[in-house]
Amino acid sequence: MNRRKFFENSALSSAGILLGSSLAGCSRRTESDMAAYNIMSEVMKYRKIDAHEHVDLHFGGPEVQVDYADRLGIERLVLSKPVITYTGTPQEFREANDHVLSAMKLFPDRIMGQVTLNPVYKKESLEEIKRCIDQGMVGIKTYYQVKLNDPLFFPVIEKAIDLNLLILMHANCQLGMGGYRMKYDTHLNPNTSLPEDFVDAAKRYPEAMFQYAHTGGGGDWEYACKSFRDYPNIYVDTSGSNNEASMIDFALKYMGEDRLFFGTDSSYYQGVGGILSSKMNEVQRKKIFFENYNAVLRKGGRDVA
Amino acid sequence: MLLDINASVGHWPFQQYNYNTCGTLLERMNKFGVSISVIGNINGIFYKNTQSANEELYAEIISDKRFSERFIPFAVINPIYAGWLDDMETCTSKFGMKGIRIYPMYHDYELTDPACIELVKTARDKNLVVALHNRMVDSRPRSWMDIQTEWSLKDIMPIIRAVPDAKYMILNAANSMDLDDNDLELIKKGEVVIDTSGRSTSKLWELMKRFGSDKFAFGTHSPILDYTTGQLRIEALRDSEADEKTKELLRSGNANRMLGI
Numbered sequence: 400m401n402r403r404k405f406f407e408n409s410a411l412s413s414a415g416i417l418l419g420s421s422l423a424g425c426s427r428r429t430e431s432d433m434a435a436y437n438i439m440s441e442v443m444k445y446r447k448i449d450a451h452e453h454v455d456l457h458f459g460g461p462e463v464q465v466d467y468a469d470r471l472g473i474e475r476l477v478l479s480k481p482v483i484t485y486t487g488t489p490q491e492f493r494e495a496n497d498h499v500l501s502a503m504k505l506f507p508d509r510i511m512g513q514v515t516l517n518p519v520y521k522k523e524s525l526e527e528i529k530r531c532i533d534q535g536m537v538g539i540k541t542y543y544q545v546k547l548n549d550p551l552f553f554p555v556i557e558k559a560i561d562l563n564l565l566i567l568m569h570a571n572c573q574l575g576m577g578g579y580r581m582k583y584d585t586h587l588n589p590n591t592s593l594p595e596d597f598v599d600a601a602k603r604y605p606e607a608m609f610q611y612a613h614t615g616g617g618g619d620w621e622y623a624c625k626s627f628r629d630y631p632n633i634y635v636d637t638s639g640s641n642n643e644a645s646m647i648d649f650a651l652k653y654m655g656e657d658r659l660f661f662g663t664d665s666s667y668y669q670g671v672g673g674i675l676s677s678k679m680n681e682v683q684r685k686k687i688f689f690e691n692y693n694a695v696l697r698k699g700g701r702d703v704a
Numbered sequence: 705m706l707l708d709i710n711a712s713v714g715h716w717p718f719q720q721y722n723y724n725t726c727g728t729l730l731e732r733m734n735k736f737g738v739s740i741s742v743i744g745n746i747n748g749i750f751y752k753n754t755q756s757a758n759e760e761l762y763a764e765i766i767s768d769k770r771f772s773e774r775f776i777p778f779a780v781i782n783p784i785y786a787g788w789l790d791d792m793e794t795c796t797s798k799f800g801m802k803g804i805r806i807y808p809m810y811h812d813y814e815l816t817d818p819a820c821i822e823l824v825k826t827a828r829d830k831n832l833v834v835a836l837h838n839r840m841v842d843s844r845p846r847s848w849m850d851i852q853t854e855w856s857l858k859d860i861m862p863i864i865r866a867v868p869d870a871k872y873m874i875l876n877a878a879n880s881m882d883l884d885d886n887d888l889e890l891i892k893k894g895e896v897v898i899d900t901s902g903r904s905t906s907k908l909w910e911l912m913k914r915f916g917s918d919k920f921a922f923g924t925h926s927p928i929l930d931y932t933t934g935q936l937r938i939e940a941l942r943d944s945e946a947d948e949k950t951k952e953l954l955r956s957g958n959a960n961r962m963l964g965i
């Protein structure tokens with residue numbers, strides 16, 4: 400039964416039924432106001448690079464990620480396996496990167512890898528960047544062992560500048576994390592990078608490229624986006640499970656259309672749905688889904704044709 | 705057709721959300737192909753006397769005939785506040801409301817409170833749907849003035865155990881869907897639907913195997929969550945996971961059955 404038939408035939412179309420007898424007398428209405436909307440056509444219309452995805456962290460191996468990508472027309476997954484222990488030893492991050500390298504070999508046309516490391520181990524981290532970039536990885540992903548603006552991080556940032564690599568940094572911003580209301584204890588690692596830490600690093604290294612992780616990942620995205628307004632080398636990805644309706648439009652308002660990346664962090668439907676629901680125009684949607692990230696890749700000659 | 709069982713109007717006091725009036729919500733519905741929306745008034749979460757919010761909603765709906773044709777209003781009822789029974793009677797018999805939304809976390813009572821049980825039994829006897837949100841917003845970036853508590857599915861079970869023959873809509877399922885065998889059986893036998901707006905419904909095909917395809921219905925959690933993710937979770941299902949008949953149940957059939965329309 401199509402929608403018009405539904406309205407014409409169902410009890411709903413009878414005046415007053417929805418609201419009961421008190422509203423009897425309202426006239427019958429058709430769906431003339433309603434646009435024909437095919438959401439899957441909209442989804443498949445856009446080329447997409449998922450700027451924030453992991454392997455063996457949330458939902459299983461790379462075949463799971465690629466399966467979701469197939470459903471939603473995601474052409475490339477930028478994928479990493481961060482070490483989520485406090486120690487983050489060289490053995491741990493090498494093993495994590497080997498997982499990613501294996502995934503890249505399994506799906507060479509779909510998966511682009513990011514190298515993870517721990518700046519506490521300067522020599523091993525720099526060696527690991529070389530090992531993984533030589534094998535085709537396209538960026539750096541780091542977790543909460545060291546803050547982004549810690550001097551321990553500087554050699555890694557400088558290497559990233561040399562190689563035109565984007566640094567995707569895990570981040571958070573909420574009560575007790577991020578410059579306000581610090582009396583709250585979130586039980587999160589105090590070394591987690593905050594918006595202020597990104598700004599500090601961005602000021603010190605204006606030629607570096609930083610990606611603030613998952614605006615929808617549980618952080619206060621209004622606080623973060625306002626913090627980044629004047630720092631053109633800070634990008635945000637819109638991944639995470641908290642797909643608040645205003646988030647994309649707010650990020651667009653404060654950061655502009657060139658510094659936003661589509662991402663999922665394994666929240667695939669939210670990642671796509673948030674952008675489809677936003678006020679973005681066609682040009683902006685193409686940018687956030689694909690072109691902005693590809694432009695960053697292009698700086699290092701790693702872009703997608 | 706799409707029937708959204710989880711939309712709201714009204715003001716969230718800690719953050720600005722757009723599309724939170726009947727007029728702006730209707731624009732969203734028209735743009736994204738949603739025929740009907742079940743709505744409640746968010747203001748009722750924060751007013752001590754929730755009936756003021758129900759009156760606001762009624763006044764807004766009757767202000768434009770398009771609203772009465774496209775919205776199914778639910779009343780916000782607080783069973784530990786004076787006059788709730790009269791309020792419920794007014795909302796159903798005068799305002800034509802088809803169900804109630806209850807907010808124990810915000811209104812500060814337990815689901816097992818005798819007043820809550822009495823309310824749900826009364827709703828059952830009046831053939832009204834009882835709707836409960838697992839959470840209104842993600843508690844991680846919450847305001848310092850907001851509550852910290854969120855529910856998982858098992859946290860709702862005490863009221864379903866107490867009144868198993870009422871009709872329930874479980875909204876914005878954002879946390880664990882794990883249940884023991886007894887509770888799972890209770891859900892399967894009962895009149896319960898879970899909307900697709902919550903993050904825990906992303907693997908819908910697996911959930912349908914466990915709970916049954918009659919237990920899920922399209923929802924947006926508008927204006928708080930984005931408008932299309934709940935729809936995507938249905939439309940991105942492969943044919944092997946949900947045939948067209950099943951998708952129609954998810955889009956509107958299961959909700960229609962519960963609402964009796």
